[in-house]
Amino acid sequence: MKPTLVLFAAAAFAGVAALAQAQEPVSALKGHDANAPVDVVADRIEVQDRADRAIFSGNVHVTQGELTLDTVRLTVAYASAGGIQIQRLDASGGVVVKSPSENARGDFAVYDLDRKLITLVGNVRLNRGESQILGSRLVIDLNSGRAVIDGGPAGVAQSGGRVRGHFTVPKRGS
Numbered sequence: 001m002k003p004t005l006v007l008f009a010a011a012a013f014a015g016v017a018a019l020a021q022a023q024e025p026v027s028a029l030k031g032h033d034a035n036a037p038v039d040v041v042a043d044r045i046e047v048q049d050r051a052d053r054a055i056f057s058g059n060v061h062v063t064q065g066e067l068t069l070d071t072v073r074l075t076v077a078y079a080s081a082g083g084i085q086i087q088r089l090d091a092s093g094g095v096v097v098k099s100p101s102e103n104a105r106g107d108f109a110v111y112d113l114d115r116k117l118i119t120l121v122g123n124v125r126l127n128r129g130e131s132q133i134l135g136s137r138l139v140i141d142l143n144s145g146r147a148v149i150d151g152g153p154a155g156v157a158q159s160g161g162r163v164r165g166h167f168t169v170p171k172r173g174s
Contacts, residue, residue: 090108
């Protein structure tokens with residue numbers, strides 16, 4: 001997809017209001033409080049204190065403010081000097097990230113709390129309402145609300161390098 005078309009597709013996905021105001025498309029996660037408490041529920045936890053990490057497995061559900069993340073396995077990297085401070089979440093196995101107005105799916109995800117970036121990789125699907133974008137990698141910047149989806153390399157029986165989108169169009173009077 002050509003860069004101009006990618007920008008147009010992203011603008012269409014962000015909604016009519018963003019187009020009307022001629023602003024860059026913004027994710028509902030813009031301004032998400034990455035410093036809010038992180039709650040994790042899972043079937044099992046393994047704490048590797050010497051490595052400053054905890055591994056959650058089985059029906060993992062993470063909540064931080066209005067953001068949720070569901071996955072099979074989650075590794076939490078933290079700093080333990082002066083109390084536990086979570087730095088990064090690595091999720092694998094059918095990852096689903098949800099906000100109040102959009103949800104994203106992928107095979108793997110990394111949530112870098114320090115940089116306020118969420119990256120999903122592998123069979124990425126981003127939905128907002130009835131609109132949908134498919135790609136290989138999604139990066140959401142929580143500071144700006146900017147979401148970028150890349151196509152992937154060519155593979156077996158795949159054209160690769162392409163981003164696909166399906167966008168709903170509001171009904172107009174005749």
